Amino acid sequence: MSFRLAVAVVLAVLLSSSAIAVSTPKAVLLGSFPWQGKQAWFGGFSALEMAPDGGSMTVLSDRSTIATARIQRDGDQITSVQFTASNKLRSSKNKILSGGVGDSEGLVVTGNGDLFISFEGVHRVARYDTLSGISNVLPRPKAFRTLSRNGSFESLAMDAQGRLYTMPEANRDINGNIPVYRWDGRRWSTPFSLPATHGFLPVGADFDAQGRLYVLERGTSVLGFRSQLRRWTVTNAGLSQPETLLKTGSGVHDNLEGVSIWRDDRNRLRATMVSDDNFMFFQRTELVEYVLPN
Template structure:
């Protein structure tokens, strides 16, 4: 979701304030790397997927730009990022996506290399056989037409069976819970619901190598952003064993919107997140990493 200049100013002020609280949860903050580029396409990143070795990544901008990059590391710390391929996303008619229809938010990469992207302006999910290919839009149930225009599908994840899961950022079920939609290769259904807790809204999701569902959530307050990471175990009847892994204090991180969960060379679970700077000079593109418990 694109945020206004006023929020960007508030966030910048919050980053300069002294810490008054500590993170809650079980995750360990490893590092935060600020990524700078001068190209006009750089910024607004809403999704990230890391390779299994953590040395390359695919990131998605909310202005229909997708790029691959190489990552240099010194043990736990990212030291440099070098872009490789930069590509504008295309419509099913092979036209460059622009405006509201190009509000690309969520990312999932299949084992065959196909890229799936969720969109917020016009709620839908599309498949790309390659980064420069035209979109193949998955069927859209009527429920998608009822979602908030600027609060639809920021999160997208793929499980080990190749099924896609997405959820609206703002729109809720009648009981206030978060509906999670699942694509099985033929049609969408409502797989389960997640409890809405506090003012946090879901902005990214991923299935970790442990098979659990991870959801990154964001709360936008009067003096900046807070982030929270929760996870669940999926069963045949829904989700169970909910855990809150971390909840950041206001202003610790920028506007985190993308999430990738993987195992590092020591075999430990790691969450890598990227922030959406909204193309505002007062914000920053930040890649944040946490070590997670098994």
């Protein structure tokens, strides 16, 4: 986290008592679960992937810890989260990642159990066979090497064809839009860009079963964090049907950074999001769930 963001966080917490009410154009809030853990590594969660039934998840810390957990609910409300496994991420040489090279931000868990993780600091995407496996770094094009040190790949998502999508948090193309990089298994390309929204930066992404791309975005002000969730249909021709599903006021939620889209046992489309507390005592880790329009 940059110094400027740290200052903004402090101001946000000091003034959060004046939080503005949620503005939800289409999403309906189910609940927010304040999540606490006694593990020394607990916190800094920047990404999560829900199991298809919503009963478990894989969650990623931005300090190179990845973990799995069971989720208990009473109706629509999360009542407890229990870790089932945790591991430190390793390099291709089987060394535990740390410091800037270990700034792990985005997560994809495939159907066969492979994991893909995006990193800031050293801008890259890597594949892992297991939670405890070694890193297999995907090729890094020249475009990755000029990205902002603390503003690159917080988002990572995979479509139904197995193609990976990531985007920089801070860098923009010549038109001021958010460039989206796609890995098709052989090379990176830039199939499209997303229109940027003033005051918001992309920090999480996911696809649903219908091939729609969801992007979670964060805004920061002296009143607290704001969150926005947008959705597009992705086709071979590009993007269509843009929608803003959620836009919160300042201080409603903490620093939401990770998002996972899934369907519950009532066939409702859900977004589960997790906040990054930046390992600061005055922030909080929370799991937030919304029902989205079909």
